[in-house]
Amino acid sequence: xxxxxxxxxxFFRRLVKGLSKTRANIAAxxxxxxxxxxxxxxxxxxxxxxxxxxxxxxxxxTGAIIENLKEQVKENKIKxxxxxxxxxxxxIKEQMNVGETAYRFEEERSVVLVIGVNGVGKTTSxxxxxxxxxxxxxxxxxxxxxxxxxxxxxxxxEWAHRANVEIISGQDGADPxxxxxxxxxxxRARKADVLLCDTAGRLHNKKNLMEELKKINRIxxxxxxxxxxxxxxxxxxxxxxxxxxxxxxxxxxxxxxxIILTKLDGTAxxxxxxxxxxxxxxxxxxxxxxxxxxxxxxFDADTFVNALxxxxxEE
Ligand SMILES: Nc1nc2c(ncn2[C@@H]2O[C@H](COP(=O)(O)OP(=O)(O)O)[C@@H](O)[C@H]2O)c(=O)[nH]1
Ligand SMILES: [Mg+2]
Numbered sequence: 001x002x003x004x005x006x007x008x009x010x011f012f013r014r015l016v017k018g019l020s021k022t023r024a025n026i027a028a029x030x031x032x033x034x035x036x037x038x039x040x041x042x043x044x045x046x047x048x049x050x051x052x053x054x055x056x057x058x059x060x061x062t063g064a065i066i067e068n069l070k071e072q073v074k075e076n077k078i079k080x081x082x083x084x085x086x087x088x089x090x091x092i093k094e095q096m097n098v099g100e101t102a103y104r105f106e107e108e109r110s111v112v113l114v115i116g117v118n119g120v121g122k123t124t125s126x127x128x129x130x131x132x133x134x135x136x137x138x139x140x141x142x143x144x145x146x147x148x149x150x151x152x153x154x155x156x157x158e159w160a161h162r163a164n165v166e167i168i169s170g171q172d173g174a175d176p177x178x179x180x181x182x183x184x185x186x187x188r189a190r191k192a193d194v195l196l197c198d199t200a201g202r203l204h205n206k207k208n209l210m211e212e213l214k215k216i217n218r219i220x221x222x223x224x225x226x227x228x229x230x231x232x233x234x235x236x237x238x239x240x241x242x243x244x245x246x247x248x249x250x251x252x253x254x255x256x257x258x259i260i261l262t263k264l265d266g267t268a269x270x271x272x273x274x275x276x277x278x279x280x281x282x283x284x285x286x287x288x289x290x291x292x293x294x295x296x297x298x299f300d301a302d303t304f305v306n307a308l309x310x311x312x313x314e315e
Contacts, residue, residue, distance in 0.1 A: 011297050012303060012307065014289055014290075014295075014297075015264075015287075015289060015297065015303070015304070015307045016307045016310065017265075018264050018265035018266070018270075018289040018290070019264060019270050019307050019308055021266060021267060021268040021270075022055065022264075022267060022268050022269065022270030022271060022308060023307075023308055023309070023310055024268070025051075025054065025055050025268045025271075026051060026052070026054075026055035026271060026308060026309070027308065027309045027310055029051040029054075029055075030048065030051055030085070030088070030309070033047045033048055033051070033081070034081045034082050034084065034085055035081075035082070037081040038081070039079070039081070040073060040078065040079065040080075040081055040084070044081060045066055045069070045070065048066065048069075048088065049062055049063075049066050052065060052066075052271070055268075055269075055271035056240045056241065056269040056270070056271040056272045056275065057092075057271040057272075057274045057275055057278075058241070058244065058271075058272075058274070058275030058278065058279055060275075060278070060279055061095050061274055061275050061278035061279055064095055064278065065088070065091050065092055065095050068091040068094065068095070069084065069087055069088055069091050072087040072090075072091065073087065085309075089305055089306075089309060089311075092274060092305050093301055093302055093305050095274065095277075095278040096273075096274055096277040096278055096301040096304075096305070097277075097301070098277050098281050098282070098283045099283075101258070101283040101285060101299070103285070103298070104228055104230075105194065105228050105229075105230040106133065106136070106138075106194070108227075108228040109192075109193060109194075109226060109227050109228065110193070110194050110195070110227050110228040110229070110230060111184070111187070111194070111195040111196075111197065111220055111224055111227045111228075111229060111230070112129070112194060112195070112196050112197065112230040112231075112232060113197045113199065113213075113216065113220075113229075113230070113231045113232070114126050114196065114197060114198055114199060114232050114234060114260070115199050115201075115213070115231065115232070115233055115234070115250060115254065116201055116233050116234035116235065116246070116250070117201040117246060118149075118200075118201035119201070119236070120201065120234045120235060120236040120246075120262060121234050121236060121260070121262035121263060121288055122146075122198055122199065122201060122234045123146070123152065123155050123156050123159065123198050124159070124262070124288070124291065125232075125234055125260045125262060125286070125288060125296060126142060126156065126159065126196050126197075126198045127156065127158075127159025127160075127162065127163060127293065128159075128288070128293055128294075128295060128296035129196060129286070129296060130142060130159060130160070130163040130165045130196055131159075131162065131163040131293040131294070132296060133193070133194050133196075134163050134164060134165055138193040138194055139190065139191065139192045139193045139194075140163070140165040140166070140192065140193065140194050140195075140196060141165065141166050141167070141168065141183060141186055141187045141190065141192040141194075141195050141196070142156060142159070142160050142165060142166065142167040142168070142183075142195075142196050142197075142198065143167075143168050143169075143179055143180055143182075143183030143195060143196065143197040143198065144156045144157070144167060144168065144169035144170070144179060144198055145170075145176040145177075145179045145180050145183070145197050145198060145199050145200070145216070146176070146198050146199055146200040146201075147169075147170055147171070147172060147173055147174045147175070147176050147179060147200065148173075148176075148200035149200065150172050152198070152200070153169040153170075153172070156169070156198050157169065159293075162293055163293065166186070166190065166192075168182050168183040168186050170182065176199060176200065176212065176216065177212075177215045177216055177219055180197060180216050180219050180220065181219050181223060183195060183197065184219065184220060184223035184224040185223065187224065187227075188223075188224060195224070195227065197216075199216075206249065206252065206253050209250075209253045209254075210253045210254070213253065213254050229257075230257050230258065231254055231255060231256055231257050231258075232256075232257065232258050232259065232260050232285065232286075233246070233247060233250045233251075233256050233258075233259050233260070233282075234259075234260045234262060235247055235259055235260070235261050235262070235272075235276070236262055236263050237261050237262055237263045237264045237267050237269060237270060237272060237273070237287075237288075238263045238266075238267040238269060239269070239272075240269035240272055241272070241275075243261070243272050243276070244272060244275050244276060244279065244280070247259060247276055247280055247282065248280065251280065251282065256282055258282065258283050258284070258285035258286075259276060259282055259283065259284045259285060260284075260285065260286045260287070260288065260296075261273055261276070261284050261286070261287045261288070261299070262287070262288035263288055264287050264288060264289050265288075265289045265290050265295070270308065271308070273287070273299070273301075273304060274305075277301065283299075284299040285298065285299060286298060286299060287299050287304075
């Protein structure tokens with residue numbers, strides 16, 4: 001077995017383990033319906049619909065999934081409920097299609113802005129991402145631009161040590177834009193591959209947030225003009241539909257290029273990943289499946305749905 005396959009298999013196992021509560025919520029219910037019904041009728045669809053909505057896939061994504069399933073059943077002249085499972089999985093995967101997810105920032109000189117409300121896992125995700133990129137041999141610089149919370153820079157400094165990368169921080173209460181300014185200068189001077197910027201989570205007011213992000217963006221454009229730009233919103237997977245609301249608000253305030261969905265380990269609301277991709281069309285680029293440095297994975301919709309339904313993947 002090659003190292004890559006072993007790693008993939010390890011990731012999948014961790015994902016399956018992390019999603020166990022979500023799976024108990026969704027897959028067990030779905031299986032019960034498939035074995036409990038002897039024919040396909042309106043009740044059958046309604047029960048599937050209920051499970052998907054309870055599993056946090058969202059009303060609109062669920063509606064589209066059921067419509068698609070009905071069409072497939074008709075087209076393929078399916079009579080047995082059990083034969084619907086494959087079609088259901090396929091239609092969930094189709095709903096999540098956002099085209100190919102690009103990770104260009106990993107390959108180019110880039111700056112990644114990480115935003116999101118308090119406590120969702122921004123600092124942790126920046127730390128994990130730093131570790132991942134460092135492992136790939138990249139030169140990484142961190143910007144501790146959350147100057148709002150006293151302990152924030154300290155927390156990121158610990159991650160910088162763990163990942164063995166450089167960090168630029170300012171005084172508590174300093175202007176976050178000034179930290180970004182210094183960090184851009186440092187990234188330039190050290191010829192960094194990736195500059196990762198942790199920010200404060202303040203969404204109390206959309207106008208404020210927009211102004212602050214605009215200011216940061218202006219500085220980056222001026223001080224680090226040749227860098228490829230990535231803006232990732234971090235969402236807490238345990239908050240279900242709330243995460244979707246936040247994603248919508250942030251996408252109205254900034255040009256979001258992707259999402260990091262955290263805390264998928266131990267949540268029953270993992271189905272939110274489906275709702276995010278289906279309803280917002282923004283790719284989930286990474287998922288957090290634990291608190292340690294290795295607990296960040298690239299997101300793949302097919303793999304995710306398989307893990308959600310406990311289907312072993314073939315290599
Ligand atoms: N279980 C779990 N905990 C996480 C994950 N990501 C972050 N956390 C925890 O969530 C809490 C808040 O994280 P933090 O990075 O400080 O959030 P921030 O305020 O957005 O910067 C910390 O206790 C983290 O350890 C994850 O993927 N899984
Ligand atoms: Mg933080």
